[in-house]
Amino acid sequence: MIAYLQHLSFWDWLAFGTVLLILEVFGAGGYLLWIGVAAAAVGVLTYLFPELPWALQFLIFALLSVLTAVFWWQRQRSAAKPSDAPGLNRRGSEFVGRHFVLHEAIVGGRGKIKAGDSLWLVSGPDLPAGSAIQVTGQDGVLLIVKPLDEVIV
Numbered sequence: 001m002i003a004y005l006q007h008l009s010f011w012d013w014l015a016f017g018t019v020l021l022i023l024e025v026f027g028a029g030g031y032l033l034w035i036g037v038a039a040a041a042v043g044v045l046t047y048l049f050p051e052l053p054w055a056l057q058f059l060i061f062a063l064l065s066v067l068t069a070v071f072w073w074q075r076q077r078s079a080a081k082p083s084d085a086p087g088l089n090r091r092g093s094e095f096v097g098r099h100f101v102l103h104e105a106i107v108g109g110r111g112k113i114k115a116g117d118s119l120w121l122v123s124g125p126d127l128p129a130g131s132a133i134q135v136t137g138q139d140g141v142l143l144i145v146k147p148l149d150e151v152i153v
Helices: 002-006 010-025 031-048 054-079
Strands: 099-107 110-115 118-123 132-139 142-147
Touching: 010 031, 031 054, 099 118, 118 132
Parallel strands: 118 142
Antiparallel strands: 099 110, 099 132, 110 118, 132 142
16 A cells, blocks of 8 residues: 555656545545646646655645645635625515405414515404505414504505
8 A cells, every 4th residue: 555655656646636626526525626626737847847755645645635725715715705695595485564454364373465466465453355455473384463453555
């Protein structure tokens, strides 16, 4: 094994980097990308400096792996910005705080409102159809409502 390590060529590093990049394609989530790039870089260094000792090759590989991963992590963190549509995947959250008229009476704690082009299931105190309500919260697809004493137009 030591004899093999002492005679590592640039082809070995390039093959290792290629295998890591291929494995990355199958869904490693970015973990193997930068290690593969580091292995390819060591392959290029080994091509340029063929007498590079194997221990130094592994040290360079380890250092490049850590540096590229940290660089990418920092770049991802600095590029992250708050979403301009925070409720995009929380359908119904845009109704919280808004006023509606009951489409179907709330009986036994359940009723319906028409919001946009959809009927939404609501939960609240029993009220007749046509009552003014305000959406106060959301529990999954269920909107939590309370009655309004007067309708604000």
